[in-house]
Amino acid sequence: MSLAAPFRPILRDRTLMLAACLLVLFGAHAATIAPYVSSLAVKVFGLSDHAFSALLIAASLVAVATSVGFGILADQRANRRAIALMTVTALTLGTALMALAPATPAFVLAHALLLPISSAIFGQIFALARLAATTQPEADRPAVLSTLRALFRAALGRRAADLVGGVSGRDAAHRGLSGLPCAGACHAGADREALGRATAQPIGKTCPPASRSARR
Structure with missing residues (x-):
């Protein structure tokens, strides 16, 4: 199977194409906002660490409750359009x-409240994609769904990695951003900062005396 093979059913099917576009846009939107949330909360809007932690807990509870609740309603009433809207x-x-x-x-x-509620669209998009994938040959369905997940992760991961350079990665990681989708990029940003500071200083200042003697 060629690398382009999983994309062909998506390009041919309008519903799968719609799901792919929505996943890319949703991932890009989340990755655009997430790297700045902790910095804005603490430095711009003056929330304390405890207040921001409480906000993250509330957001997590709302996101889980709405995702589960809307999923149950969609299965019972078969009206995904209203939930998506x-x-x-x-x-x-x-x-x-x-x-x-x-x-x-x-x-x-x-x-x-508002953005955590909107996270329920993620499950609805995949439910739509699974239904649309039933029109494809059974052997192709896992590849189609995996491709859709990969498109979402590509939009999310690449965008977060590009934007996290504008925010202190160490500050983001330590102030609770690990609960958001771009946690990996934020921790990577913290590692890049630490490495950059270490390589920018003379070796004698970065290695303690005990380490230098051990190296000898």
Whole structure:
């Protein structure tokens, strides 16, 4: 099987193409916001470490509750369109609120309620993709779904890695950003910072005397 083979069913099927585009856009949106959340919360909007931790806990609870609840409703009523519209509306409102009224109450409302609610669209997109994949040959379905996951991870990981350079990776990792999707990129940014500081200094200053004697 060639590398392009899993993409052919997606390009031929409008529903799978829609799911692929939504996953890429959702991943890019999450990766665009996530690297800045901790820095904005603490340095711009003045939240304490405890307050930001409470916000992350609330966001996690809301995200889990809405994802499970909306999934149950979608299975019972077979009306995924209404659920998708609600989640996308929450995503749009949360993003617009921060753009138009950047204040502490707006930040808390957006990141503790609206954006966590919008995360339920992720499960709905994959449910749509699984249904659409049933029209494909059974042997091709796992490759199609894996390709969709890879597209999401590519948009999420690459975008987060590009943007985390503008934020202190060590500060992001230590201030609770590990609970967000770009945690790996943030920890990698912290490692790059530490390596850059070490290589920018003379060797004699970076190695303690005990280490130098041991190396001899």
